[in-house]
Structures are given as structure tokens and as C-alpha cells.
Amino acid sequence: xxxxxxxxxxxxxxxxxxxxxxxxxxxxxxxxxxxxxxxxxxxxxxxxxxxxxxxxxxxxxxxxxxxxxxxxxxxxxxxxxxxxxxxxxxxxxxxxxxxxxxxxxxxxxxxxxxxxxxxxxxxxxxxxxxxxxxxxxxxxxxxxxxxxxxxxxxxxxxxxxxxxxxxxxxxxxxxxxxxxxxxxxxxxxxxxxxxxxxxxxxxxxxxxxxxxxxxxxxxxxxxxxxxxxxxxxxxxxxxxxxxxxxxx
Numbered sequence: 001x002x003x004x005x006x007x008x009x010x011x012x013x014x015x016x017x018x019x020x021x022x023x024x025x026x027x028x029x030x031x032x033x034x035x036x037x038x039x040x041x042x043x044x045x046x047x048x049x050x051x052x053x054x055x056x057x058x059x060x061x062x063x064x065x066x067x068x069x070x071x072x073x074x075x076x077x078x079x080x081x082x083x084x085x086x087x088x089x090x091x092x093x094x095x096x097x098x099x100x101x102x103x104x105x106x107x108x109x110x111x112x113x114x115x116x117x118x119x120x121x122x123x124x125x126x127x128x129x130x131x132x133x134x135x136x137x138x139x140x141x142x143x144x145x146x147x148x149x150x151x152x153x154x155x156x157x158x159x160x161x162x163x164x165x166x167x168x169x170x171x172x173x174x175x176x177x178x179x180x181x182x183x184x185x186x187x188x189x190x191x192x193x194x195x196x197x198x199x200x201x202x203x204x205x206x207x208x209x210x211x212x213x214x215x216x217x218x219x220x221x222x223x224x225x226x227x228x229x230x231x232x233x234x235x236x237x238x239x240x241x242x243x244x245x246x247x248x
Contacts, residue, residue, distance in 0.1 A: 008028055020228070022156060023238070050174065071094075135157065141198025192218050194237065195220075197221050
């Protein structure tokens, strides 16, 4: 299938790499598949520079910016900072605020977040186990046969360039501190929200909140799907994205 006419850039989430988008590379040929700092072999960088580092990778003309999870939070931040550079914004399994707050129950609780903080400080072998558990959580809710899960893991995980400790730590710092809830009504570009109904990492309620608060957002909630719909429901995901992009 022919790629959409407007340029595109995909941004992955915490602990993963651009390899996670392997199901999108053929259908959206010519897109930029960016790597977060400290992920997929990219150089480490302080968390405060991540947004601007990603913006530097964006195509020169206004593009469709697709961000997943933490990548979606950073895409949202870029959209607020430089709206003229974005023709369309796609937020996949993302949230304006990753941590639970007194007025925000749709986030990660302190016990779970602390477990990941402690896990990344473990020796490499133990850290690898933590990241494997995180990948399993990403696909929780999809009810995949073990063979299908293993096949996805082989293709989606860049084992040659695992995320560095600084990359993981800086990413967690962003997940802990970013809170864009009060700015969502300032998003002016066309916005597509895609979220798995069974997501246990970013609850679907966070995606629904994005849909309510971003003016004119279009939302698709995918049933029987966890945190990575572009992996486990790739054809459905790609078809929705393709059709929406062609409306811009």
C-alpha cells in the first residue's frame, strides 16, 4: 500500500527501540523511525533535552507525528511547543500524566513505579529480566499464544542495542515528572488517539481523557488489546492510521 503523502515520524516508548515498529515499516515506507536517547544505540542525553532532540529529527516540512507511550507524551510536548511543525498528531497508548495523582487515578501507582526504578539499578542480568517482564506487561490483555508472543519478541526487541542504564533512568525521570493535563486544550492540530482497551501500563481511561480534552480529537479504542496495538493488532492499527492520515 502506498504511504500517506505527508511525511511521518514514529517515536517509540520507554525501554524499547525503533525496532518495535517493524509492522509499520513497509506500509509507511519513507517514514522516520526515531530512537529515544539511550535507546536502540542512540547516545545518552539528559532528560531535559529529549523533546528538542526528537524535534531535530523531524522532517523539515510539517509532518504526522506518531508517539507511543512515553513517545506520545514527548510528541504531545512537541505539539505544544512547535505546533507549526505538525500536520497531524497521533497518540498511541499514551497519557498526559503517567503517575497517579490525587486528582488523576488513571496513572501508575507508586509501588509499581518504584519497582521499575529499583529494577533498572540491578546488575545487567537482573535488569534484563525486568525489561522482559515489562515487555510481557505490554502485551498483557492480548491473549496471544506463546508462539506468537515469542515471534513478536524476536522481531520487536533490539537485543543488539538494549537501552542503556542512563537512558532508562532519564526516561523514568520524564515519566515521573511530566504532567501536560492543563495544556491539552491548546492542541490545535488534527489528533488521532489509539488505545488498547486492556492496557495495564497506561489505563484506557487515560486515552479517553485525552480524547475528551483535546479539541476535535478522533479516538479508537481497540478491544482485546493491551499496550502495543501496533504489534498485536497491526493490520487494524495500520488501516486506521492510513485512513486517518489521508484525511489531512
